[in-house]
Amino acid sequence: MTDMEQALAISGGIFAVMMLTQYGRRKYDLHKVLMPIGTVSAIGYFYLKGAPTQHVDVVVYLVGAAIGLACGVVATFTTGVERDPGSGHVHTRCGAGFVAIWTAVVALRVAFIYLAEHNTWFRDHLGTFMAEHQIVQDAIAPFFVIMALAMVLTRVFLLLARVRFLAPAGAAVTQGSSPVRG
Numbered sequence: 001m002t003d004m005e006q007a008l009a010i011s012g013g014i015f016a017v018m019m020l021t022q023y024g025r026r027k028y029d030l031h032k033v034l035m036p037i038g039t040v041s042a043i044g045y046f047y048l049k050g051a052p053t054q055h056v057d058v059v060v061y062l063v064g065a066a067i068g069l070a071c072g073v074v075a076t077f078t079t080g081v082e083r084d085p086g087s088g089h090v091h092t093r094c095g096a097g098f099v100a101i102w103t104a105v106v107a108l109r110v111a112f113i114y115l116a117e118h119n120t121w122f123r124d125h126l127g128t129f130m131a132e133h134q135i136v137q138d139a140i141a142p143f144f145v146i147m148a149l150a151m152v153l154t155r156v157f158l159l160l161a162r163v164r165f166l167a168p169a170g171a172a173v174t175q176g177s178s179p180v181r182g
Helices: 003-022 030-048 055-077 096-118 120-132 137-164
Strands: 024-028 079-083 090-094
Touching: 003 096, 024 030, 030 137, 055 079, 055 096, 055 137, 079 137, 090 096, 096 120, 096 137
Parallel strands: none
Antiparallel strands: 024 090, 079 090
């Protein structure tokens, strides 16, 4: 499988899972917290255990984590959080903004891999940059994995925090206030 095919498969899979499990109005419960944490832990362990770990590689991974964190913040704030006044259950609501941030992240990853494989100018500049900074080619895939994992974990923990700030079930809602929405 080429890097492009692998990028398409992984990115498409992550996108499909996120859309199938998060898009629309969804009940928010412990499963919505534990499932992504377990998945991220498993993927992180199995995919990253052989990643290069020289100093510069760690810096590259930290940049990936920072980008993922920023994207996770945006994804969180495109997600509404509300408590159903009748049942007391918490729900999330993801719409066009959520789809847009995930589409942008996946498209940028695929575009990077496409350009690295098919565009001579981009490939030459990327190679020069990597050589000048002593970044090995094997650090690119972990960069993208760490970015995706950071995005997912950031969203999980920020949503958990937002849910904690919702009024408890059965609490009276004062005039002019409304449930927390993204």
